[in-house]
Amino acid sequence: xxxxxxxxxxxxxxxxIIAGFTAILGELITLDAIHLVWYRxxxxxxxxLVYILAKKTPLRIPxxxxxxxxxxxxxxxxxxxxxxxxINVSNISITLAMFSTGAFFASFIxxxxxxxxxxxxxxxxxxxxIVGIVLITQTELKYILGxxxxxxxxxxxxxxxxxxxxxxxxYPPSIISFYEFISGIxxxxxxxxxxxxxxxxxxxxxxxxxxxxxxxxxxxxxxYAFIVSVHVMKYITPYTVVLTYNLEPIYGIIxxxxxxxxxxxxxxxxxxxxxxxxxxxxLNAIFKNIKKTQI
Numbered sequence: 001x002x003x004x005x006x007x008x009x010x011x012x013x014x015x016x017i018i019a020g021f022t023a024i025l026g027e028l029i030t031l032d033a034i035h036l037v038w039y040r041x042x043x044x045x046x047x048x049l050v051y052i053l054a055k056k057t058p059l060r061i062p063x064x065x066x067x068x069x070x071x072x073x074x075x076x077x078x079x080x081x082x083x084x085x086x087i088n089v090s091n092i093s094i095t096l097a098m099f100s101t102g103a104f105f106a107s108f109i110x111x112x113x114x115x116x117x118x119x120x121x122x123x124x125x126x127x128x129x130i131v132g133i134v135l136i137t138q139t140e141l142k143y144i145l146g147x148x149x150x151x152x153x154x155x156x157x158x159x160x161x162x163x164x165x166x167x168x169x170x171y172p173p174s175i176i177s178f179y180e181f182i183s184g185i186x187x188x189x190x191x192x193x194x195x196x197x198x199x200x201x202x203x204x205x206x207x208x209x210x211x212x213x214x215x216x217x218x219x220x221x222x223x224y225a226f227i228v229s230v231h232v233m234k235y236i237t238p239y240t241v242v243l244t245y246n247l248e249p250i251y252g253i254i255x256x257x258x259x260x261x262x263x264x265x266x267x268x269x270x271x272x273x274x275x276x277x278x279x280x281x282x283l284n285a286i287f288k289n290i291k292k293t294q295i
Contacts, residue, residue, distance in 0.1 A: 002260055008187065008235040012244050015225050019245065020252030022221045023092045024259050026084045028036035029213045033084035035203060036214075038188045043218035045181035051227065052174050059178075061171060066179060070239065072163045073183030081188075082149045090146020092256035093264050096249040097136060097152025097274040103246065103281045104129050105158035121287055128280045135273030177226060246281050249274070 029036055052059065086095040107122035137147060167176045192198030206214070241288075253274070256264040 005235055008232050011228065012232050012236060013247075015229055016244055016248050017251050017255075018221050019248045020096070020250075020255050022217065023083075023087060023096055023252045024255055025217045025221065026087045027092055027256075027260065029210050029217070030207065031210060033081045033088060034188060034192065036084050037080040038185060038192070039206075040080065040218050040222060041077065041181045041184045041188070043214060044222040045178060045185060046180060047219055047223040048174055048178045054055050055173055055174070057175060058235060059175065061175065062180070065167075065171070068163070069167065069176060069179040070183035071169070072160055072176075073180035074187045075156050075160045075163070076180055077082065077161055077184035077187055079153050082153040082156060086146045086149035086153060089149065090140075090143035091263055092260070093253050093266055093270065093274070094136070094140060094143045094146045095150045095153070096228050096256075097270070097277060098133070098251040098276050098282050099154045099157070100246070100249040100274075101129055101133065101151055102154035102158045102161075103284055105155050106162065107284070109158055109162055122284065125280050125284050129277050132273040132276035132280070135276070136270050139269035139273075173226065185295055236281050246278070247287055249278055 026036070031039070082094065083099065086098065104122070104126045107119070107126060111117060120140075133147070133151075137144065140147070164176065192203075197203075253264075
């Protein structure tokens with residue numbers, strides 16, 4: 001049993017590395033953010049449907065639930081669009097540093113959804129995170145649009161996670177993801193339909209290298225990572241999973257330095273600011289676990 005647990009710990013870290021590698025693929029793919037997300041969700045939806053059919057999971061859900069999942073699908077689409085757009089206008093390091101602020105959006109958004117009081121130390125940690133953002137902004141002002149988009153991506157990601165936290169209690173994760181992907185595709189398609197450069201000839205002209213990266217993004221970084229993460233949580237506590245996933249910006253920034261050393265090497269103040277944000281996020285998770293064990 002111990003060996004199985006160790007294997008799943010290793011698998012969990014592999015999943016976090018995959019999550020960090022998503023940003024690398026976003027830099028490698030030459031499509032703009034909206035087109036990239038449309039293809040990612042389309043391929044992901046097909047793969048998820050294949051998985052659902054293989055598992056013979058019923059697809060039918062109540063209309064009210066379908067509407068709620070559609071809202072969540074739009075939110076995850078906006079999260080991915082702002083995430084990849086942030087990479088396009090700044091770089092991976094800036095995007096991931098800002099994305100790590102999502103844990104503190106959760107500290108203020110969760111009480112609204114679950115009707116609990118805001119905890120004092122969460123406010124303190126939130127203020128510390130703001131200090132980290134200010135340090136990064138002061139030294140990397142040329143990336144201000146990327147900073148804003150990165151923070152927006154973190155906000156959308158938090159909203160999505162809070163909504164999904166309610167859905168997953170009642171429906172299989174694969175069904176939830178499938179309908180969210182479909183609604184996200186429809187949302188982006190409607191948006192593109194009103195643009196002159198929407199579904200034009202260029203939209204369907206994709207290089208062979210982009211196809212390879214898109215397939216990796218949709219299969220390994222989306223469908224596979226999601227399905228396997230559910231399996232891992234059968235053997236590892238939710239706290240450990242959440243704490244480990246908070247390491248995603250660290251893994252992602254290291255990968256960015258390996259793949260793109262020239263564009264990803266930042267000033268020392270950036271790493272101080274990013275370090276403050278990431279350390280505070282990890283500290284927040286540890287505090288939450290201590291409080292949970294005392295209840």
